[in-house]
Amino acid sequence: MARSLLYQPGSPLQVPPGCGLCDRVEVPVxxxxxxxxxxxxxxxxVVVEDIVLVxxxxxxxxxxxxxxxxxxxxxxxxxxxxIKQDTxx
Numbered sequence: 590m591a592r593s594l595l596y597q598p599g600s601p602l603q604v605p606p607g608c609g610l611c612d613r614v615e616v617p618v619x620x621x622x623x624x625x626x627x628x629x630x631x632x633x634x635v636v637v638e639d640i641v642l643v644x645x646x647x648x649x650x651x652x653x654x655x656x657x658x659x660x661x662x663x664x665x666x667x668x669x670x671x672i673k674q675d676t677x678x
Contacts, residue, residue, distance in 0.1 A: 635671065 614633045619626055632639070640663045651658040 640667065640671065 613636075616631045618629045618631055620629070621627075644660060644662070647660045648658050651660075
């Protein structure tokens with residue numbers, strides 16, 4: 590599971606107050622279809638790196654299964670919305 594540097598053990602990075610990451614609720618969901626288990630994480634808030642991590646995981650899954658990647662990039666409207674939000678680096 591990919592996690593940001595913020596969540597690594599012993600990280601010197603701190604979550605600034607009001608950034609929205611510390612109070613984000615995540616619920617893991619697993620679905621079985623055609624003999625495969627698909628795992629998803631439902632979140633109540635979206636942050637900038639979410640779309641990149643999801644695409645990266647999907648591409649890695651396709652490579653590991655020897656299949657072509659059938660994903661499509663997120664629409665420009667979603668990218669613009671996420672980029673214009675306050676981002677803490």
